[in-house]
Each structure stands twice: as structure tokens, then as C-alpha cells.
Amino acid sequence: xxxxxxxxxxxxxxxxxxxxxxxxxxxxxxxxxxxxxxxxxxxxxxxxxxxxxxxxxxxxxxxxxxxxxxxxxxxxxxxxxxxxxxxxxxxxxxxxxxxxxxxxxxxxxxxxxxx
Amino acid sequence: xxxxxxxxxxxxxxxxxxxxxxxxxxxxxxxxxxxxxxxxxxxxxxxxxxxxxxxxxxxxxxxxxxxxxxxxxxxxxxxxxxxxxxxxxxxxxxxxxxxxxxxxxxxxxxxxx
Numbered sequence: 001x002x003x004x005x006x007x008x009x010x011x012x013x014x015x016x017x018x019x020x021x022x023x024x025x026x027x028x029x030x031x032x033x034x035x036x037x038x039x040x041x042x043x044x045x046x047x048x049x050x051x052x053x054x055x056x057x058x059x060x061x062x063x064x065x066x067x068x069x070x071x072x073x074x075x076x077x078x079x080x081x082x083x084x085x086x087x088x089x090x091x092x093x094x095x096x097x098x099x100x101x102x103x104x105x106x107x108x109x110x111x112x113x114x115x
Numbered sequence: 116x117x118x119x120x121x122x123x124x125x126x127x128x129x130x131x132x133x134x135x136x137x138x139x140x141x142x143x144x145x146x147x148x149x150x151x152x153x154x155x156x157x158x159x160x161x162x163x164x165x166x167x168x169x170x171x172x173x174x175x176x177x178x179x180x181x182x183x184x185x186x187x188x189x190x191x192x193x194x195x196x197x198x199x200x201x202x203x204x205x206x207x208x209x210x211x212x213x214x215x216x217x218x219x220x221x222x223x224x225x226x227x228x
Contacts, residue, residue, distance in 0.1 A: 006158075043159070056214050093216075
């Protein structure tokens with residue numbers, strides 16, 4: 001069964017550095033998402049991406065964050081000038097072409113640790 | 116705004132016993148409902164979904180859930196649990212007008228022998 005893959009599984013970065021989290025969505029999916037889960041808290045929506053542009057973003061997704069689909073297969077989340085509070089598990093998800101209500105399939109996540 | 120409430124943060128149960136994990140949602144418009152499971156150090160796996168039609172939906176691993184619009188609930192049930200069902204379970208709602216999933220805080224199911 002096709003799946004969403006995320007790399008790396010764990011990223012350790014110094015505060016203030018830039019980090020790029022990578023995702024390969026399921027190949028025929030059209031909708032792409034990033035969520036994050038701070039340790040012990042609920043999973044929170046960050047951003048959705050469709051037709052090569054952001055379709056919705058949360059208040060968490062400020063100018064520090066950006067997303068890109070550089071080559072038609074990868075979907076990346078960039079965090080500029082990381083802060084301690086950016087430490088979390090980041091999940092990528094993709095959804096099918098049957099419409100926005102189709103289930104979102106999640107990757108195994110990237111654990112981001114900011115030191 | 117939508118919200119999802121999972122009242123039980125942890126549910127301990129013995130193997131082969133039945134279990135119900137509760138989920139209530141609030142939304143002013145029609146919603147789609149999902150249950151996801153997260154095993155340790157893994158991502159979120161879709162257990163089941165309610166989009167329309169029959170209010171009783173069956174998912175993987177013997178789980179089922181019933182959509183109750185009047186009570187705004189979508190409780191997850193399994194008649195007989197296994198040790199391997201030990202995991203975190205998340206209820207989520209998708210507003211028909213938006214794309215983002217809104218998750219509950221999760222319920223940790225602990226199955227012991």
C-alpha cells in the first residue's frame with residue numbers, strides 16, 4: 001500500500017538555525033498538509049497546499065515557516081531561525097483526488113529537537 | 116469554530132474485554148469524522164471514517180464507530196481488545212468547508228493481560 005514518507009526521522013538543530021523537513025506524499029494525491037504535535041499535546045494543523053499554493057494556514061504558520069513542492073514529488077516545510085518552542089513532532093499528510101473530504105494519510109513524522 | 120473532545124485521557128482494560136473510547140465534537144456545519152491510531156514512535160494511521168450514509172462504520176482491526184448527530188458523538192468501540200491494541204487513539208473532525216483536520220487530545224488505550 002502506498003504511504004507517505006518523511007525524512008529525517010529525527011532532526012537536532014541549534015536555536016536560530018534553519019531546518020528543512022522533507023516529505024514524499026502518495027503519488028496520485030493532490031492535497032498536502034503539515035501538522036505538528038508538541039510533546040504531550042494534541043496534533044495541530046499548520047498548513048494545507050493545493051495546486052502549488054497554500055490553501056489554508058493556521059495562526060501558528062507565521063513568516064518563520066514556508067512550504068514548497070520543488071519537483072512534483074517532494075513537499076518540504078522550512079523553518080527559518082528556529083526557536084526552542086518549535087521542538088515537536090512534525091507530520092506530513094496527503095489526501096486523494098476524490099475531494100477535500102477524503103482521508104488524509106500521514107507519514108511517521110519527523111521529531112525536531114531545538115537545542 | 117470546530118472542536119473535538121476526548122474526555123478520557125487514558126483507558127485501562129484487560130485483554131479480551133470490550134472497550135469504548137468517547138469522542139464528542141462541536142461544529143455549526145456538516146462534518147466528516149475520523150479515528151486515527153498512533154502506535155509508539157509511529158505516525159497516525161487511519162482506523163475508520165464517517166463521510167455520509169450509514170451511521171455505523173467499520174474500520175480496521177475490528178474497530179467500529181457510530182455517528183450520532185443529535186448527541187454530536189462519534190464513539191469508537193471494539194468488542195474484544197488485544198494487547199496489540201495498546202496505542203494512542205485520536206478522534207478528528209473535518210469541516211466540509213475547510214481542509215484542516217481538528218484533532219482531540221487523544222486517548223491512550225492500555226491493554227493488559
